[in-house]
Amino acid sequence: MDVVQTLESLRRWRATMHRSIGLVPTMGFLHEGHLALVRRARAENDIVAVSIFVNPRQFGPDEDLARYPRNNERDLALLRDESVDLAFVPTVDEMYPSGFSTTVDVGSLGERLEGVSRPGHFKGVATVVARLLNLTRPQRAYFGQKDAQQVIVVRRMVKDLALTVQIDAVPTVREPDGLALSSRNIFLSIEERQAATALSRALFRAQESFDWGERDANRLRQIVRDLLDLELLVRTDYVSVAEASTLDELDNVDRPALLSLAAWVGQTRLIDNVPLDV
Numbered sequence: 001m002d003v004v005q006t007l008e009s010l011r012r013w014r015a016t017m018h019r020s021i022g023l024v025p026t027m028g029f030l031h032e033g034h035l036a037l038v039r040r041a042r043a044e045n046d047i048v049a050v051s052i053f054v055n056p057r058q059f060g061p062d063e064d065l066a067r068y069p070r071n072n073e074r075d076l077a078l079l080r081d082e083s084v085d086l087a088f089v090p091t092v093d094e095m096y097p098s099g100f101s102t103t104v105d106v107g108s109l110g111e112r113l114e115g116v117s118r119p120g121h122f123k124g125v126a127t128v129v130a131r132l133l134n135l136t137r138p139q140r141a142y143f144g145q146k147d148a149q150q151v152i153v154v155r156r157m158v159k160d161l162a163l164t165v166q167i168d169a170v171p172t173v174r175e176p177d178g179l180a181l182s183s184r185n186i187f188l189s190i191e192e193r194q195a196a197t198a199l200s201r202a203l204f205r206a207q208e209s210f211d212w213g214e215r216d217a218n219r220l221r222q223i224v225r226d227l228l229d230l231e232l233l234v235r236t237d238y239v240s241v242a243e244a245s246t247l248d249e250l251d252n253v254d255r256p257a258l259l260s261l262a263a264w265v266g267q268t269r270l271i272d273n274v275p276l277d278v
């Protein structure tokens, strides 16, 4: 596996590649969710590139950038085990050299759900993903359904900027008790880890109710809220039932929708979602 840290060496690497490339952008501290993306990329492309970059532009001033977990050595060993061809591990200065001033803004799509609590988050995401796509020029790029709004935002950007990459979404990988894998789960105490199971439990309960025919979006939101409210260590940020591609909130679920939530478990903010397929 080649490990490159500079844009210059990444460009040189890219110039020698004439086979299909699959890119997996990550912020590192890899877990089985990330590895599911890597395995999909491995199965569908000749060459697999993985980026590890904790992108400061997608963190707000009061967010957890400084304490975001990192372990590059372990990450690189995991990627070697998955027969990844290239790991791109740039520094912040390399990604945002002095004078850098362009922002990719997908507009209102980035201002709902996560965008309400995390203003500017998706500008940071779109800007770094655009840069990674341009540097790597992959045929396919892989994102997790766990961050469903991110997939929607990236697809919008790819369409609007006429980029020639296919964006593939990979289903959420969960712990046996339902908790979606996340690098931030490491922050949870034993009690919080137990309480965090309420997130997926609430989503699954509402999804089940939907499968039995419930179409009233407010009732579905309420099912989730009520179950989250039972957990003293959980504080709900939002519960959304939104149209799957525009993320417009729905009254009645008469088309494909996304049921999503964000909640604080102690000091840790977690997100999760399930699709509501009509």
Ligand code: AMP
Residues within 6 Å of the ligand: 025, 026, 027, 028, 032, 033, 034, 036, 037, 142, 143, 144, 145, 146, 147, 170, 171, 172, 173, 174, 180, 181, 182, 183
């Ligand atoms: P992150 O390092 O958190 O930025 O995640 C990098 C990529 O892995 C994103 O596309 C995430 O959506 C994806 N990812 C993170 N957690 C999971 C999970 N539990 N299942 C599937 N994909 C995930």
